[in-house]
Amino acid sequence: MQVQRALISGNRLHLQHGPIDLVIGVDRAREAAFDAAEARLNTVLSELMCEISLLRQCDGPAPKGAIARKMWNAAQAHEGFVTPMAGVAGAVAETVLDAVLSVSDLRRAYVNNGGDIALYLRSDATFDVAMAGTDGAALGKITLDVHSKVRGIATSGQGGRSLSFGIADSVTVLAETASAADVAATLIASAVDIVDHPQIARVPAQTVCDDTDLGQRRVVVGVGDLSAQDIDRALQNGEQCARNMQRQGLIRSASLHLRGQSRQVDLNSEKVLEHA
Template identity: 30%
Template sequence: MEEDTIRVLGPGQVFFDYGPVSMVVTAVRDGGEGDTQLCRSAFPVIDDILRELGPAVPVLRRYPAQVDPDELSGTARVMAEAVLAAGDPWLTPMAAVAGSVSDAVADYLQSRGAVKVTANNGGDIALRLAPGQSLGLGVLYDLEKGGVDRVVRLTPEKGVGGVATSGLGGRSLTTGIASGVTVFSARCARADALATLLADRSIIDSPAVHTCRAGELDPDSDIADLTVVTGVDPLTEEEKAKALSQVMAEAELQYERGGLIACIATVQGRTAVFDPGKILD
């Protein structure tokens, strides 16, 4: 079972494939040595979280108006607080599940002496950097095409502890048309929730946009009653600009709320960047 669940990819780099979690973890000790055994030791963190979340799932699938974080604990509460902080009525706590698990694993590795940590849960990445450390992070503009379009150099001074990407072609259903929206935040739970929200904000009224109810694609979806995008035909430059302006407006709002540090959004090859602190330079 362990061989199927835990695979060593290299020194200080381990892949966990367990239930809904597909996570690549890296941990570096002071002096630059990768610690494979420390990475392996993080598996119980994932196992405990998945067991803990099971009973809370019915609540975590509700819309914010029906969620009281005081009735939750642990990772479930972290998820609820991440989406409630965004202030959107249609974002369920499930929008922060992958990022919350990444945060928990990254916190564990950091607490045990790692000076450079990444926990990449299917693209929702928690990172922890000690003073003097840095990380080059590749950003995908288009989730369906794949491939790194930009490398961002992150340091502790930039305050980024979580990066998440959402949009068409991602793991989850989206109500927007963005090819990809990448959010940089202090925590991955917040980045995960905000990437989902900003990608949703890219929706426009156009005959090029094809939609259906989420429940038609996945009857068990936590947003089964919402309209999601199934495909987008070629858009005009004006339509792309409108969608991106809506994303940038939401990014500014979330920056003012204190959750978002920066974001990069793309719609069919056209990209916009929100980076008031110049952390992406």
């Protein structure tokens, strides 16, 4: 299986290798940067598969590979059940970005791995990204500059690429790294929930995906009618989780969404969001 490569609008590069789907942008030296990205992506899957059984464990020892170690470190920062796989998309984005930066002195570069973004900014560079739910609905615009500590953006929720314990339509997290944002978004989206609600259908994760790292833990597969009070309670649970992470320095800010209601955690103080 070879990496699939194509130039797309905006002088960006699209790379695909198995389940990994990247969009890469740089402000100069594109040929060298794009070649470096492709070369690094070509090694990513084999590198991860060497330690995949370890990466699916919640309490396993530290892995050896560079990408796996990013995933493990991001997961280890949190208490409770979370495996390094929760940070795989962000860690891959970070790794490919590192390869891009190794070949040229860039002012701005980013790697977008299915909505999980690793970002580099220098000098007067800025970065704009539209914030959207997992259904594609526009939720706002994030604008970052070199003064912000945010270098990772991730979104999780129902309808996304991964199974979830929660019912959030979407949770977008801003953090200092993409792997940290990825793990945090997964956990906050899981916290947007109401325990034992009759309108929330759950099944063991392995009945949905036989190679999941979640085992027999029950994941959400359907959400029926919810009252305004139900939605408010679920979002409050998620907001509390996000604020705890923010106090611990694990995230910079977050935006939580469920059925037309939203909760924001320090987006105004971060001064990076222009809410739609």
